[in-house]
Amino acid sequence: xxxxxxxxxxxxxxxxxxxxxxxxxxxxxxxxxxLIKRLKxxxxxxxxxxxxxxxxxxxxxxxxxxxxxxxxxxxxxxxxFLSSRVRAIATSLPGVLDRDPALAGKTTTVGTPMRPAxxxxxxxxxxxxxxxxxxxxxxxxxxxxxxxxxxxxPGAIERLEPALWGRLILTQQVRDEDMTRVRAVYDKLxxxxxxxxxxTDLPARxxxxxxxxxxxxxxxxxxxxxxxxxxxLVPLPGSIDQDQFANAGVLAKVDGAIRxxxxxxxxxxxxxxISDFAAESARLATMAQAARGAGRLDAAERxxxxxxxxxxx
Numbered sequence: 001x002x003x004x005x006x007x008x009x010x011x012x013x014x015x016x017x018x019x020x021x022x023x024x025x026x027x028x029x030x031x032x033x034x035l036i037k038r039l040k041x042x043x044x045x046x047x048x049x050x051x052x053x054x055x056x057x058x059x060x061x062x063x064x065x066x067x068x069x070x071x072x073x074x075x076x077x078x079x080x081f082l083s084s085r086v087r088a089i090a091t092s093l094p095g096v097l098d099r100d101p102a103l104a105g106k107t108t109t110v111g112t113p114m115r116p117a118x119x120x121x122x123x124x125x126x127x128x129x130x131x132x133x134x135x136x137x138x139x140x141x142x143x144x145x146x147x148x149x150x151x152x153x154p155g156a157i158e159r160l161e162p163a164l165w166g167r168l169i170l171t172q173q174v175r176d177e178d179m180t181r182v183r184a185v186y187d188k189l190x191x192x193x194x195x196x197x198x199x200t201d202l203p204a205r206x207x208x209x210x211x212x213x214x215x216x217x218x219x220x221x222x223x224x225x226x227x228x229x230x231x232x233l234v235p236l237p238g239s240i241d242q243d244q245f246a247n248a249g250v251l252a253k254v255d256g257a258i259r260x261x262x263x264x265x266x267x268x269x270x271x272x273x274i275s276d277f278a279a280e281s282a283r284l285a286t287m288a289q290a291a292r293g294a295g296r297l298d299a300a301e302r303x304x305x306x307x308x309x310x311x312x313x
Contacts, residue, residue: 005032007051028054036062043311071218073246093250110303111296112222121207126288128281138209139172150178154185155267216248228292231257234265256291
């Protein structure tokens with residue numbers, strides 16, 4: 001059975017929109033309170049975002065122990081608001097609250113619970129490309145990141161040494177509206193390229209490639225770490241919390257990834273990075289190992305243990 005609790009995101013400065021969001025959140029909190037009283041849960045767990053607010057605030061009023069899970073390397077606004085009101089904070093990535101002593105004491109790094117496909121991909125050992133052998137490159141950007149990849153990556157491939165074109169096996173996520181222009185570049189260069197708007201088997205593709213170029217959403221970074229694959233990460237700019245920049249920094253700090261701000265993400269820069277990697281396969285293997293060291297495959301168990309502990313079971 002699924003119970004739906006109303007919620008709304010407070011955005012912008014329009015007083016009518018803010019009032020509507022406030023009333024919706026208040027109604028959702030009342031509904032969640034009644035639900036908690038009826039179901040009598042031993043604990044309530046929230047996973048961030050404004051939909052988390054009503055049930056977690058209601059849990060506080062009802063005296064039910066609660067936990068928030070933060071997927072990013074910085075607390076989002078909803079989780080920041082709730083952080084002082086919950087019994088425990090679980091984080092996907094390390095170091096999220098190291099500089100906040102008031103919250104660090106109740107924070108546990110558990111990781112991001114992984115779906116079975118990621119766990120299967122994590123069992124595939126990384127094999128660095130052989131000298132003059134195929135170099136497998138995966139480029140993904142998600143719904144908000146594929147356009148920049150379509151703008152920059154083809155130009156970067158054009159700038160590579162022609163000898164490298166024959167080694168490259170490229171898989172790239174490309175929007176339908178960009179497909180023709182991107183494919184034209186790769187066809188001209190005779191690149192072995194597979195292009196699609198979406199890949200249903202992304203975990204397996206992450207595991208089978210030597211280098212990944214991607215945005216740095218929380219899920220992507222957690223999966224790259226769990227599987228252990230070297231990457232070039234281009235954080236999505238413009239967010240209030242700069243969460244993607246912080247996410248990429250976790251892997252960059254341990255030398256498991258290269259973080260390139262979008263303002264510096266040019267075809268020339270990307271071509272230089274790919275060329276360097278092609279010439280130093282041992283560096284790719286070292287980065288893969290470093291990324292894997294930052295990953296957690298037992299996150300679901302760790303989170304479950306924390307819930308049991310907080311619930312006093």
